[in-house]
Amino acid sequence: MEKHIPVSISKQALQRMPYYLQALRAARDSGAEIISAPTVAAQLGLNEVQVRKDFASVSDTAGKPKTGFQTSELISAIERTLGYDNSNDAVLVGAGSLGRALLSYRGFEAYGLSIVTAFDVDPNLTGGEISGKQVLPMNKLESICRNMNIHIGIITVPASQAQSVCDALVGSGVLAIWNFAPVHLNTPDGILVQNENMAASLALLSKHLSERLGSKLND
Amino acid sequence: MEKHIPVSISKQALQRMPYYLQALRAARDSGAEIISAPTVAAQLGLNEVQVRKDFASVSDTAGKPKTGFQTSELISAIERTLGYDNSNDAVLVGAGSLGRALLSYRGFEAYGLSIVTAFDVDPNLTGGEISGKQVLPMNKLESICRNMNIHIGIITVPASQAQSVCDALVGSGVLAIWNFAPVHLNTPDGILVQNENMAASLALLSKHLSERLGSKLND
């Protein structure tokens, strides 16, 4: 009956954390040792109460009335919450155009993610390397994941194959899946699927444009 | 005072549309001329009332009790809503590792997005091509956007430059911004910013893992 995590953080709040982090680091780098919630809120276009609550949910040191919060303290509190300190290894399945893109993208290390290998069904790709990372055949998936203790799988295969790849990953001990295929994946309880569905983003962009431009064109 | 759009669709509902589309197309391709809301709901792990409401919000033909909805009718209703029929041109700013990745990604056309050119500050890149798309210097941004009537800008520059690039895009007549930089962008009213913040996604993955693995390791 030990509850070490005091406040559980909502999904939404968690997703705001990287924005706080970015703003706080910028503030620190320009010399602000102390920062107030209203300041951050204004910068990020958020409500100040929300910012205060979010800060309270990750940090155990309270803010000081009239002054604010200690910048460096908040930064490390958020980094601790997000686990950017301990690096997470991941495998990527699907070395197509998007897969290759992610393999060569150098931005993930900053967030503690490192893609260790890629897998693909195409025998023309397997055995080779992409951006210094090996591309292995699918039958090596389970042994690699088990041996290297990998718990994150990145899916960049076509929609039609995503579910079977997902099943294979789950069967190999993966606990969290970053899904770039525009499909819903069914998984057992306890497995997190984070969808990075570009189609969903484009849906919003496209709708906004048709609303802004549509009326003019139709008249 | 003409209201042609009857029901306004929530952001969340809009983001579910691509999933419906994928599921409906798959159903149609395997011969299902009629499909029911409970079927789709089960497949996508959603509530069936939600699915019915979502369908009702895009389609003007009602479903038939006991049978369901006409698959093809729903598909075209969603496509119409998302504007996948009319293609949207976009420019991309920042031909770094992520920018190049998106330029070479062939998956966007299916959603009606076509990236026509890229821009970058680096004189080593400008003048060249990436995946058959020209890379132009920043001072050409406004004229290109104006002449080609471009309303979508994709930002793949480092966080520190994202805001100024955003301002330049807005100043060039862009109405919707797809932002891959892990920063909040301030924009005037009427401009849509869709954030594709990988850091925010990683935050969720990372938290889930530390919850699943953390307790074991700490004991």
Add this chain to the structure above:
DNA sequence: TAGATTGTTAATCGATTAACAATC
């Protein structure tokens, strides 16, 4: 007919925001 499915109204749920006393 019987029963699955539809559309809709009302209840629930969770997150955001407003109000306000406490404090440095």
Add this chain to the structure above:
DNA sequence: TAGATTGTTAATCGATTAACAATC
């Protein structure tokens, strides 16, 4: 001190879900 900022409780808001009558 005066006033900006904090933390917290209560109100609001919006989306999801439950309940149910209508219908083929």
